[in-house]
Structures are given as C-alpha cells and as structure tokens.
Amino acid sequence: DADVxxxxxxxxxxxxKRIMLECSQTKGHDRMYWYRQDPGLGLRLIYxxxxxxxxxxxxxxxxxxxxxxxxxxxxxxxxxxxxxQTALYFCATSDSGHPGETQYFGxxxxxxxx
Amino acid sequence: xxxxxxxxxMESNEEEPVHLPCNHSTISGTDYIHWYRQLPSQGxxxxxxxxxxNVNNRMASLAIAEDRKSSTLILHRATLRDAAVYYCAGTxxxxxxxxxxxxxxxxx
Numbered sequence: 001d002a003d004v005x006x007x008x009x010x011x012x013x014x015x016x017k018r019i020m021l022e023c024s025q026t027k028g029h030d031r032m033y034w035y036r037q038d039p040g041l042g043l044r045l046i047y048x049x050x051x052x053x054x055x056x057x058x059x060x061x062x063x064x065x066x067x068x069x070x071x072x073x074x075x076x077x078x079x080x081x082x083x084x085q086t087a088l089y090f091c092a093t094s095d096s097g098h099p100g101e102t103q104y105f106g107x108x109x110x111x112x113x114x
Numbered sequence: 115x116x117x118x119x120x121x122x123x124m125e126s127n128e129e130e131p132v133h134l135p136c137n138h139s140t141i142s143g144t145d146y147i148h149w150y151r152q153l154p155s156q157g158x159x160x161x162x163x164x165x166x167x168n169v170n171n172r173m174a175s176l177a178i179a180e181d182r183k184s185s186t187l188i189l190h191r192a193t194l195r196d197a198a199v200y201y202c203a204g205t206x207x208x209x210x211x212x213x214x215x216x217x218x219x220x221x222x
Contacts, residue, residue: 004157031208042201042212043158050208058209090157094208100146100165101208105157 003027004106006091012112013081021076021109023091030096032074033103034058034066037088046089049074050096081113118202118213125219126192134187134216136202141182146205149176149187151198152215158201161187192220 004025013019023032030051035043045058047066055066063085067075078085088110092103118138126132138147146165150158162169162176164185169176175188189196197220203210 033209040214042214043210044212045209048209092157096208100148100163101205102148102160102163103150103158103210105150105159108157 004091004093004104006089006106006109008109009107010110012114014114015082017081019078019081019111021078021089021091021111023074023076023106025072025091025093025104027093027095027104028071029093029104030071031094031101032068033092033094034064034074034076035090035092036060037090037108043090046076078111078113081111083113086111086113117211118204120200120202120213120216122214123217123219125221126189127221128194129191132189132192132196132218132220134189134200134202134218135184136186136213137184138202138204139183141204142206143182147176147178147182147185148203148205148210149174149185150201150203150212151196152201153198161200163205192218194220194222196220 007022033048034046049068065077090108091106094101094103117140148163149161152158164176177186199215201212201215203212
C-alpha cells in the first residue's frame, strides 16, 4: 500500500463551491505539506504543518485553508473555488529527525474548477 | 528561501551520461540541496540531496560547487525510464523551494 495517499484523485467542481482534498500517511512522519503544481511553474507551497498543533502559510495560501486532524491526516480546503485554482495538488510528508528532511509525495489530486 | 533556476529542457541518448545543472545563488549555508524527479502522472520522488560534499547513491550523483551556488545532478547511464522532469530544490527550515524543473528526454 502507498505510504502517502490522496483523495480524491480527480475532482471537477463549479465556481463558488467548497471542496476538501484529503491526505493520509502511514510513514509516521510529523511534518506534512500541501503543494500546487501548474504548467511551467513547478511546485509551490500552499500550507505546511510541523506537528498536529502547528499550521503555517506557504508561498500561495490565499483562497485555501487546512486542517491537521491527526499526525497522519492533513486536509486542504477551498472555501469558494475559482477557475484559477484549477491545478494539480500534491501532499507530502517529511521526518524532522532526518538530516536534509527528504519529502515523500502522494500521487496528486487533479482539480478542475469550472 | 533559496531560489533555484534550471534549464527548461535537455536531451540525451540512452546509455550516455547526463549532467543536469541548477543554480541556487541565494542558498544559505545551512540549506540542503535536493533533487527530485517526476515521472508522467506521478508525484515527485526523491533522487538525492547534499549539503557541501559530493554525494552518490544508487540512482545518481550530486556534484556541489565549492561556493554552493550551483549543483549538477549526474545520471551516469541514462535509460528510457529516466525520462522525467527533474527538479532542483533548496531547503530552509524544513521547507522546499523548487525550481521550474528540467524536462529530460532520452532517445533510444
């Protein structure tokens, strides 16, 4: 089974709708991240969490919110989706005790906002 | 945060070495340099990372310039399965800042 899972894998929604993307991990890592990928722009950090009680904004947090429900779960919400939030979203985890902190990525969620 | 720049694309022939460059001129002394690759329809996967010294693992080698302002990912013998987008990233306080990525095409 995959160590980092994301649900759903694909989602189509309409402008103004609230949606939630979920991420779960079985790696036992304390740190979790949400990234957005757009063509030609690489991966950009939306939010990150270093433990259950810690939430931090990343480079592009406007229009997004997150919830760290448990060590293993980190959800990303779009309160009112807009078309320019159409993108590929990745969740990642890392172990703070590992030098250099390699990140492990999920398979991604492809989101289309109409 | 460390800002990285990479060429948009590179090409190689199968069985030949590939050198993928990355500039990270704003990297601080304690930031690690990471490389990830992304195969089609998959999430990024870790390739290698280093701080100051050159590093080798089963996938690749990482050569880091003495001033740490640039690095080169070396694939010693490219295979068709190495065709992917390769990302260079700097780390700062646990966060990765990715470059735009280099699309590597491998010709049979």
